[in-house]
Amino acid sequence: MASTRATKTAPPRPDFSGSLRCGLEIHQQLDTEKLFCSCPSSLRDDQPDILVERELRASAGEEGGVDIAAAAEQAKRKSYLYQAYSDTTCLVELDEEPPHPLNRDALGVALQVSRMLGMVPVASIQVMRKTVVDGSNTSGFQRTALVARNGVLKTAHGDVTIPTLCIEEDAAKIVAREAQRDVYNLSRLGIPLIEIATGPDITSPEMAREVALQLGMLLRSTGRAKRGLGTIRQDLNVSIPQGARIEIKGAQELDLLPKLVEMEALRQRNLLDIAAGLRDAKAGKPVDVSSVLKKSASKVIRAALDSGGAALACRMEGFAGMLGKEVQPGRRLGTELADHAKVMGVKGLFHSDELPAYGITVEEVAALRKALGCKEHDGFILIADAKERAERAMAAALGRAEQARSEVPREVRKANEDATTSFLRPMPGSSRMYPETDVRSIRVTAEMLSSPLPELLSSKEERFAKQLPRDLAHQLVWGERWPLYERAARRWPELKPVFVAETLVSAPKEIRKRHGFDLDASDADFELLFDAVSHGTIAQEAVFELLVQKAQGKPLDIASFSLLSDKELQLRLRAIVAANPKAPLNALMGIAMKELRGKADGKRIAALLQEFSG
Numbered sequence: 001m002a003s004t005r006a007t008k009t010a011p012p013r014p015d016f017s018g019s020l021r022c023g024l025e026i027h028q029q030l031d032t033e034k035l036f037c038s039c040p041s042s043l044r045d046d047q048p049d050i051l052v053e054r055e056l057r058a059s060a061g062e063e064g065g066v067d068i069a070a071a072a073e074q075a076k077r078k079s080y081l082y083q084a085y086s087d088t089t090c091l092v093e094l095d096e097e098p099p100h101p102l103n104r105d106a107l108g109v110a111l112q113v114s115r116m117l118g119m120v121p122v123a124s125i126q127v128m129r130k131t132v133v134d135g136s137n138t139s140g141f142q143r144t145a146l147v148a149r150n151g152v153l154k155t156a157h158g159d160v161t162i163p164t165l166c167i168e169e170d171a172a173k174i175v176a177r178e179a180q181r182d183v184y185n186l187s188r189l190g191i192p193l194i195e196i197a198t199g200p201d202i203t204s205p206e207m208a209r210e211v212a213l214q215l216g217m218l219l220r221s222t223g224r225a226k227r228g229l230g231t232i233r234q235d236l237n238v239s240i241p242q243g244a245r246i247e248i249k250g251a252q253e254l255d256l257l258p259k260l261v262e263m264e265a266l267r268q269r270n271l272l273d274i275a276a277g278l279r280d281a282k283a284g285k286p287v288d289v290s291s292v293l294k295k296s297a298s299k300v301i302r303a304a305l306d307s308g309g310a311a312l313a314c315r316m317e318g319f320a321g322m323l324g325k326e327v328q329p330g331r332r333l334g335t336e337l338a339d340h341a342k343v344m345g346v347k348g349l350f351h352s353d354e355l356p357a358y359g360i361t362v363e364e365v366a367a368l369r370k371a372l373g374c375k376e377h378d379g380f381i382l383i384a385d386a387k388e389r390a391e392r393a394m395a396a397a398l399g400r401a402e403q404a405r406s407e408v409p410r411e412v413r414k415a416n417e418d419a420t421t422s423f424l425r426p427m428p429g430s431s432r433m434y435p436e437t438d439v440r441s442i443r444v445t446a447e448m449l450s451s452p453l454p455e456l457l458s459s460k461e462e463r464f465a466k467q468l469p470r471d472l473a474h475q476l477v478w479g480e481r482w483p484l485y486e487r488a489a490r491r492w493p494e495l496k497p498v499f500v501a502e503t504l505v506s507a508p509k510e511i512r513k514r515h516g517f518d519l520d521a522s523d524a525d526f527e528l529l530f531d532a533v534s535h536g537t538i539a540q541e542a543v544f545e546l547l548v549q550k551a552q553g554k555p556l557d558i559a560s561f562s563l564l565s566d567k568e569l570q571l572r573l574r575a576i577v578a579a580n581p582k583a584p585l586n587a588l589m590g591i592a593m594k595e596l597r598g599k600a601d602g603k604r605i606a607a608l609l610q611e612f613s614g
Contacts (some may be wrong), residue, residue, distance in 0.1 A: 022202035022261055024211055025235040027170075027193045028219045029226040032106045034190035035169045036099035036143065036439070037092040041226070043173070044187035048083035052094060053181075055079050056133040056140045068426045075392070076344060080135035083175065083185045093186045095138040098438045102127060102145070102167075106192035109224045110167040111448055113194055114148035116218055116456075117162050121148045121444045127436040134425070135182045136171035137189065143436055144168035144195070153198070153214060157207040161199035168193050179345040179389070191226075194219065200237065205258030208236065212257055220478075221457045227480045236260055236415075243268035244408040249424060251415040259419035263328050267421070270327040271336075271408045278405040281318030284372070286394045289313045289382070292367050298359030300347070304384035311384040312394050315372040316352075316401065319379035324353030328420040333404060334381075339423035340400040341383060341393035349397055352379040457482075467497040475505045484523050491527075492534040499540055500530065507547050517551035525556060532558050539563055542598025561598040569600050570608060577612045585613055 034041055055078075084094060091097035107125065114121055129141040144166050151162035170191040172184035196215055202208050212234050219225045219232070226232075229252060236248040238261055246268070251260055290311045293301050301311055316323070323334040334351040341349045352369075356362045372380050381397060383390045400423075403409045412428070413421035455463075457477050464473035464482075476482050481504040488500045504526065508519040529546060532538045538546075542561035550556055564572065576592055583591070588609050596605060 019240050020203055020261070020265055021200040021239050022208055023200040023237040024196075024198045024202065024208060024215070025237070026196045026212065026215045026219070027233045027235070028196075028216075029170060029231040030106050030109055030192040030194065031224050031226045032109070032192055033103055034092075035103050035106055035167070035192040036101075036190060037090050038100070039090050039093070039190065040088055041191040042088060042187065044085055044088060044185065048185070049086050050084035050089070050094075052082045052084065052138075053079055054082065054135075054138060056135060068429055072343075072426050077180070078135065078345075079181045080138075081181060081183045082138060082172065083183065085187065089186050089189075093138065093189045099143065099436075102439060102442060103192060107147070107167060107442070108448065108451065109192075109222055110147045110165065110194050111444070112222060112451060112453065113196070113219060114151065114165045115449065116221075116453055117148075117151035117153060117165070117196075119148035119151035119162060119165055121449065122146055123444060125442040125444065127439040127441070129434050129436045130168075131428075131432040131434075132171070135184055136174070137169075138172070138186070142168060142171065143439070153211065155207065155210055155214060157204070157210065158201070160201045160211055162196060163199055164195075164197045166195040166197075168195055200239075202261075205261040208261050209254060209257045212254055216254070217457050221454045221460070223454060223483050236264070238264040238268075240265050240268050242272055242408075244410045245427070246408075246410065246421075247412045247427065248415050248421055249412055256415070256419055260415055260421070263419045264413075264421060267327045267331075268408045270325070271333075271404070274322060274325050274327070274333055274404060275406055275408075277322060278318060281316070281322070281405055283319075283398050283401050284315035284317065286312045286314045286391070286398075287372060289368060289371055292371050293360075293364060293384075296360060296364055298384075300350075300358065301360070301384045304386070304390075307386070309385050310387040310390055311382065312387075312390045313368055313372055313380050313382045314394060314398060315374050316379040316381060317375075318377055319352075319401070320377045321353060321379075323351040323379050323381070330418070331420050331422075336404070336423065337381060337397040337400050340396040343423065343425070344393040344396050345389050346383055346385045346393040349393070350382040352381075464501075468501050469498075472498070472501050472505060476501050479505060481505065481523075481526075484526060488527070488530050492530050495530060495534060503529070503543055503547075507544055508551075510544070511548055511551050515548060515551065517548070519547055519551040521547060521550050525550060528556060528558070537562060539598055539601055541602060545598045564596070564599050566604075569596070569604070572596060573605065573608050574612055577609065585609060588613060 032041060033039065092099055102125065111121060125145050125147060127143050127145045130144050131140065132142045133140050145168070146164060146166050148165045149163060151165070153160045153162055170188050170193050172186050172189040174182065175185050176183040198211060202211055216232060234251045234257060236251060236257065237245055238248065239245045246264055248260055248264060251257055288310055290305055293311050294305065296302065304311060323332065325333050327333060327336065334353060338348045350358065350360065355365045368380060368382065374380055383393050385393065410427040412424045414424045415421055460482065461473050461477040464476060468476070476485055485500055485504055488495065489497065511517055511519050529543050533540055533543065538558060538561045546556050546558065546561060573592060576588060580588060580591060589606060592605050592609060593602065
């Protein structure tokens, strides 16, 4: 279907000099309780004990209009199944109870970040509702609040304006998408997010990455940002001259950002070239061609017709050769039409530039062209599914085809793993926002702005590097354990900094490399080990062995690695020497370390073995 075959073109890499405009929106989860209840902000993927099914409808915004994006979602006519947990989610997430007051802890972090960017806080925090009816929020809207305005981020490429910083609730996690129903998990719904929006001041793909890196560093410097895949997301806004502002959602990999910017600029330029070739083109009206294809061997056609569905086709006057034009690597104009059809629940569409293929024969293509009245320069598109669904999908595809004649449409797109993008929904408008009447506004006071600002991670790395190798300091700062490293330095100053840092940073990697286990150790586990070393209960060498036990799913058994007294050590070593009278010193050392690793200092073992074997 419209996804694998193409009329091959090889456009040169776009020239960005002076033409590209790009902005970023950074969304960072905070490691606090949820924004409007006291539930924990921990993600779950185990079996839920609560299931709730809902349908959502778009409501009018503050100005009385229904948002275009919300209306498009409602047109899909889907229902939504929500997974919840009685011990970590509550009636707020299920929209069965009013929201609690806004989480002051999360708000404090947001205000702190705004001050780090030199922003001006608003006088009063007013929570708003943003209409969202794609099922990702049980209420049909997302709660968001403006916190501060007008900041600046300084970069090597120039200053980038920060018009707004908001705090908002994260959406539910998608579990499955079906033709008529989507499934969501509510454990993520309500986790506090800081949203930082830049101005359209980014002028190159490389600059986009640098800005995202600096903002991510600043957020992590608070020590309150969640870590791990999916905890920080970057949305891109990209446009070129004569193009349109396109919002790209869900970029999680920092290194993918430059390629996403480049690929979107390429897509817009190619769409403008295609539009120039379609000025006189037009689409006809859909025709039921089920009878033409009643004997088709195509699996898609057969599945639709055998289940009582229909095959609909439409003549595309002047589109011959254009539907297969590439807009991004592996994606064509036909793919753009297919994306719009898919949001209505079909699996895709066929277009004439890729046929015959997929079980549709040369003879069937000729019969379709005859039935549709296609001339030499005409193409066609074909959709097979349940008739009502196929009609809605065809209307969506034809709407996109009409846009292709004249413009790059403003829309929201999803980032794909290969840095291409696919259609999500129309660009929302101002009609989606209206006040949240269930949450009191919060006046921002001088006291709320008086907390000390955190040390930037870049400065922290320089400080750590005075006691640690540079590479180790860098890994520590950009990992998750630097707060624990600082606590350990204060609590157990007698421990060597390199030992503490290597235990936190290097030991988990070494365990994975040597034993194939992932270490899932808490801060409390590490603190227990550091305390035991500090009090002389275990040797430093025992820490790694105990962490291996932990990685294997065993409890930390510190008693099994208790240090031997010097008398016990001497007895054990004399026994080893007696049992291996002809063994050289290095062999004795290997035997001893295998038996006594972590129970005595290695240097002391070596010294005693040399004495006893001499």
